[in-house]
Amino acid sequence: MKRPIYYDTETTGVRPERDFIIEIAAFDPVQNRTFCSFVNPQIPIPEEVTAITSITDDMVKDAPTYKEVGKAFMEFCGQNVILIAHNNDSFDKHFLDNEAARHNLPMPSFQYIDSLKWARRYRPDLPKHNLQYLREMFQIPKNQAHRALDDVIVLYKIFSQMIDDLAVEQVYDLLYNTKPQAPVMPFGKHRGEPLSKVPKNYLSWLAKSGAFDKPENQELKENLLSLGLIN
Numbered sequence: 001m002k003r004p005i006y007y008d009t010e011t012t013g014v015r016p017e018r019d020f021i022i023e024i025a026a027f028d029p030v031q032n033r034t035f036c037s038f039v040n041p042q043i044p045i046p047e048e049v050t051a052i053t054s055i056t057d058d059m060v061k062d063a064p065t066y067k068e069v070g071k072a073f074m075e076f077c078g079q080n081v082i083l084i085a086h087n088n089d090s091f092d093k094h095f096l097d098n099e100a101a102r103h104n105l106p107m108p109s110f111q112y113i114d115s116l117k118w119a120r121r122y123r124p125d126l127p128k129h130n131l132q133y134l135r136e137m138f139q140i141p142k143n144q145a146h147r148a149l150d151d152v153i154v155l156y157k158i159f160s161q162m163i164d165d166l167a168v169e170q171v172y173d174l175l176y177n178t179k180p181q182a183p184v185m186p187f188g189k190h191r192g193e194p195l196s197k198v199p200k201n202y203l204s205w206l207a208k209s210g211a212f213d214k215p216e217n218q219e220l221k222e223n224l225l226s227l228g229l230i231n
Helices: 047-053 066-077 092-102 115-122 131-137 148-163 168-176 200-209 215-226
Strands: 003-011 021-028 033-038 081-085 111-114
Touching: 003 047, 003 066, 003 092, 003 148, 021 047, 021 066, 021 148, 033 066, 033 148, 066 092, 081 092, 081 148, 081 168, 111 115, 111 168, 115 148, 115 168, 131 148
Parallel strands: 003 081, 081 111
Antiparallel strands: 003 021, 021 033
């Protein structure tokens, strides 16, 4: 049986090919161990990132580079594990891969679960799926949002409730090896209707309003594009 490893990264921006990890944390609920380390990105941290994360240049100036931290993180994870992060498939995994490539670190062939993708697929009844909304819905005590270890512990508590008694291997298979049901409209007056049945003038109005440019609606946008309902 594989062990789940919940993890999170804080970064200098949102572009894995150009930005850098400044903090990484993980939690192993089976062995009840945590990992957390600042990372020196060797560039100044943008002010807007400090405003969100409270991580400053002074806090990371004496931290090791990712070459050292990444190696320690991979050793912490070990083998026979599945890594879980919120928005993993579009964000965290890409940062791990890019940082490993920069520092010539061999990247283990980890399996991953994107808890955001799980929430969107199996809880379409919810109007939002970001971590802080899910925290409130599942009545998890407030944490220091956008700090890696705090977000990891919150994610573990949320996801444990979302998957109930499913093993992580079952969750992985359901998410990546099971054909999903036809996508439905997740919000608005056509909520719950198959996307193919939503009036095109309504979709056009949403597109003009910028609704599809919001991060939480990227999967909806991808589904609409794949169906040829928007361009």
